[in-house]
Amino acid sequence: MVYKREFIVKGGWGGEGCVSFRREKRAPFGGPDGGDGGGGGNVVIKADSNLVDLKLLSRKKEFAAEDGHRGESSRKRGKRGEDLVMSVPVGTTVFSGAKSGQETLLADLTASGEEVVAAKGGRGGLGNARFATSVNQAPETAGKGQPGGKRYVVLEVKLITDICIIGAPSSGKSTLLSAISRARPEIADYPFTTRQPVLGVVSDGRRDFVVAEIPGLVAGAHRGKGLGNEFLRHAERTRLLIYLLDGSSPTVIDDLGTLDKEIASYKDLAHKPKMVAVNKMDLLAVQARLPQIKEHFTRLDVPVFYISALSGRGVLELTRKAMETAEQAGRDEKTISQSQITIFRPKPRK
Numbered sequence: 514m515v516y517k518r519e520f521i522v523k524g525g526w527g528g529e530g531c532v533s534f535r536r537e538k539r540a541p542f543g544g545p546d547g548g549d550g551g552g553g554g555n556v557v558i559k560a561d562s563n564l565v566d567l568k569l570l571s572r573k574k575e576f577a578a579e580d581g582h583r584g585e586s587s588r589k590r591g592k593r594g595e596d597l598v599m600s601v602p603v604g605t606t607v608f609s610g611a612k613s614g615q616e617t618l619l620a621d622l623t624a625s626g627e628e629v630v631a632a633k634g635g636r637g638g639l640g641n642a643r644f645a646t647s648v649n650q651a652p653e654t655a656g657k658g659q660p661g662g663k664r665y666v667v668l669e670v671k672l673i674t675d676i677c678i679i680g681a682p683s684s685g686k687s688t689l690l691s692a693i694s695r696a697r698p699e700i701a702d703y704p705f706t707t708r709q710p711v712l713g714v715v716s717d718g719r720r721d722f723v724v725a726e727i728p729g730l731v732a733g734a735h736r737g738k739g740l741g742n743e744f745l746r747h748a749e750r751t752r753l754l755i756y757l758l759d760g761s762s763p764t765v766i767d768d769l770g771t772l773d774k775e776i777a778s779y780k781d782l783a784h785k786p787k788m789v790a791v792n793k794m795d796l797l798a799v800q801a802r803l804p805q806i807k808e809h810f811t812r813l814d815v816p817v818f819y820i821s822a823l824s825g826r827g828v829l830e831l832t833r834k835a836m837e838t839a840e841q842a843g844r845d846e847k848t849i850s851q852s853q854i855t856i857f858r859p860k861p862r863k
């Protein structure tokens with residue numbers, strides 16, 4: 514799981530211009546006809562919704578696009594160098610900067626297919642055909658290609674999701690995600706089966722919502738227990754948190770407190786909209802304890818659902834409410850961000 518990478522990107526060199534003269538049977542001393550060199554390729558960073566981390570990018574320290582090709586005779590321009598396209602997850606921020614940490618934001622790739630040119634290819638040199646003048650009708654000179662741009666970039670991934678399912682190991686997060694989306698994470702009865710976030714998509718018929726399963730959180734995750742809490746970075750840009758509790762846990766009521774403590778200790782997650790789902794209601798032992806569980810949970814001021822991710826009971830209601838809440842949270846975000854925009858209009862000159 515690689516969520517941060519730093520490296521150098523380099524645009525390709527422009528190709529050299531060509532020195533050439535027309536030599537034909539009927540025109541033995543034809544004019545200069547050397548074509549321009551092709552431009553160097555760009556290094557492009559592009560968001561791909563199928564990815565969740567940066568491990569596809571190899572461990573290289575430097576990524577360079579292809580150089581442009583030399584110009585050719587008959588004024589033929591050299592082939593442009595191929596772009597080097599680096600695929601990254603949606604939610605990758607691209608910083609440009611010195612190694613010292615003085616970084617400036619180049620792009621925040623928030624939608625699949627969005628891209629940014631991180632390093633431009635150099636221009637190709639001019640062929641000698643371009644240097645012909647009335648005084649010098651047979652120039653022997655051609656331009657050299659320019660070097661491509663070079664930049665130090667830092668990539669950081671914070672996935673963009675609508676809904677994050679958070680819970681203790683084995684609470685049923687993968688089972689729930691499989692029940693509501695086409696995602697097929699591994700499901701098993703040992704803890705930490707899921708070791709990196711998994712994304713799925715649910716739809717209410719009008720729009721799609723991206724749902725993420727975040728690897729299991731245990732008490733002390735913020736101090737590095739279990740898999741730690743670094744995955745919560747992916748909950749920073751979600752609109753709704755679903756706390757999934759294992760109804761068969763003897764400490765189900767305390768489990769909620771444990772989760773909430775971990776969430777509260779991580780940056781701004783405390784203020785996110787939340788929902789609670791008590792899972793595994795198909796088990797008789799859980800049903801027997803339901804009145805006791807309910808008695809406690811009805812006092813909470815967040816919506817609580819009693820579900821079985823396995824049998825599907827209550828899952829539809831939970832999903833519906835989650836999509837509704839995420840959509841509302843999205844609308845609220847927009848009104849906040851719009852109201853913060855100040856528009857400066859230049860005053861007309863007198």
Ligand SMILES: Nc1nc2c(ncn2[C@@H]2O[C@H](COP(=O)(O)OP(=O)(O)OP(=O)(O)O)[C@@H](O)[C@H]2O)c(=O)[nH]1
Pocket residue numbers: 680681682683684685686687688689699700701702703704705706707708728729792793794795796820821822823824
């Ligand atoms: N009876 C019952 N078992 C369930 C239910 N949901 C999940 N399980 C079981 O609980 C175990 C753990 O399920 P997972 O979906 O892998 O749980 P998880 O929260 O993704 O676990 P990690 O990825 O390890 O954190 C599996 O054996 C599931 O079959 C449910 O609603 N009822």
Ligand SMILES: [Mg+2]
Pocket residue numbers: 686687688698699700706707726
């Ligand atoms: Mg899982």
